[in-house]
Amino acid sequence: MDNEITEFLQQRIDAGDFPSAVYLVGESGKVVLHGAVGDAVVVPGRIAAQENTIYDLASLTKPLITGLLIAKLIESGKIQLDSRVSVHLKEFDVEGKRMITLADLLTHTSHMPAWRPLYLLTGDAGKALSEISKLPLDYEQETVTYSDLGFIALGILIERFMNKTLAQAAQELILEPLRLTDTYFNPPVALRPRIAASGVSTRSLPARACFSCSGHLALGKRVRTWIRSRLIRHISSKARDSVSGCVPHSNTSGEPSGMSRQPSPSRST
Numbered sequence: 001m002d003n004e005i006t007e008f009l010q011q012r013i014d015a016g017d018f019p020s021a022v023y024l025v026g027e028s029g030k031v032v033l034h035g036a037v038g039d040a041v042v043v044p045g046r047i048a049a050q051e052n053t054i055y056d057l058a059s060l061t062k063p064l065i066t067g068l069l070i071a072k073l074i075e076s077g078k079i080q081l082d083s084r085v086s087v088h089l090k091e092f093d094v095e096g097k098r099m100i101t102l103a104d105l106l107t108h109t110s111h112m113p114a115w116r117p118l119y120l121l122t123g124d125a126g127k128a129l130s131e132i133s134k135l136p137l138d139y140e141q142e143t144v145t146y147s148d149l150g151f152i153a154l155g156i157l158i159e160r161f162m163n164k165t166l167a168q169a170a171q172e173l174i175l176e177p178l179r180l181t182d183t184y185f186n187p188p189v190a191l192r193p194r195i196a197a198s199g200v201s202t203r204s205l206p207a208r209a210c211f212s213c214s215g216h217l218a219l220g221k222r223v224r225t226w227i228r229s230r231l232i233r234h235i236s237s238k239a240r241d242s243v244s245g246c247v248p249h250s251n252t253s254g255e256p257s258g259m260s261r262q263p264s265p266s267r268s269t
Contacts, residue, residue, distance in 0.1 A: 001025075002033050013038045020049035020196060040196035054187060054195045062151050065170045067106065069158045072173060078161055081106075088157055091133040102157075105150035111137040115148045129156050 009021045020038030024031060034051055041047040057064065073079045079088065085100050086092040092100060104110035113135055121131045132149050155166045162169045167185035175183050187195060 002035060005033065006035055006037055009037045020053070022049055022051055022053055022055070042197070049196065050194070052182070052194055054182065054184075054191060056196075057183075059148075065166070065174060066151050066154050066158065068174055069162075069166070069169055070102065070106065070154055073158070073161055079157075085153065085157070088161070089129065089153065091129045092153070094133055096137055097133055102154075105147075105154050108144050108146050108150060110147065110150050111139055111141065111145070112147045112149050113138055113141075114145055118152075129153060 005023055005025075009023065013019065013021070018038070019042050020036070020040050022036045023034065025033035036049040036051045036053060038049050039046045040049040040053045070079075074081055079102060081103050082101050084092075084098060085102060085105060086094075086098045092098065100110045100112075105112075112132075116131070116135060118128050118131055122128060129152070132153060135149070138145075158169055159166055164172075170185065174180075184191075
């Protein structure tokens with residue numbers, strides 16, 4: 001089976017789907033298969049992927065972090081799924097935004113644009129929501145239009161309710177309880193040799209682009225990495241089983257081995 005997985009992933013790497021992959025298969029609480037294929041870095045030099053290579057989870061942060069934290073707020077009774085966002089975020093208490101509900105943002109049905117370059121609209125992360133509130137809704141787009149902006153708003157809502165950054169809330173309520181010791185927002189510089197790159201850039205984005213409330217667990221200004229694996233299902237089931245009240249865009253990153261955990265009898269959820 002190990003060879004079958006490796007051969008399949010290598011075929012997709014050779015086809016140009018992604019440069020590398022790390023896989024882990026668990027059964028009955030034990031790791032039964034694991035391995036790494038391809039190159040974590042391709043240019044300027046090739047660096048082979050290792051089993052402890054750290055990948056950017058990118059927009060998986062939306063359901064795995066932002067969505068779970070919203071679920072925790074709903075579970076605690078502090079907010080309701082069908083409540084208007086404007087009740088909680090004064091920036092949404094404007095014409096055209098007042099009727100938007102939390103459910104609309106969570107399901108990408110708010111008619112908000114998919115994205116806007118907030119890093120060009122404002123140099124202050126604290127004004128990101130104000131800029132979002134000024135954007136007109138688009139009723140010509142598809143009913144379900146994937147929107148980073150909606151999840152940025154949800155991230156800010158979480159920060160205001162919990163009185164801590166999204167990264168801090170994620171660490172305390174999700175990552176630590178699940179013992180995800182190799183999953184981070186903005187990994188420390190010392191871990192750079194383990195971080196996979198996913199693209200080539202001729203310039204760096206301005207630092208102001210890396211808003212902490214952006215809805216992705218972020219690796220930095222340039223790094224956007226690939227993750228293509230059924231491990232996603234494993235992560236989702238672990239989170240669902242371990243964090244009560246869960247429902248299905250701050251950048252998260254992690255390695256597969258850091259996503260498994262041992263039972264924690266003393267942990268409460």
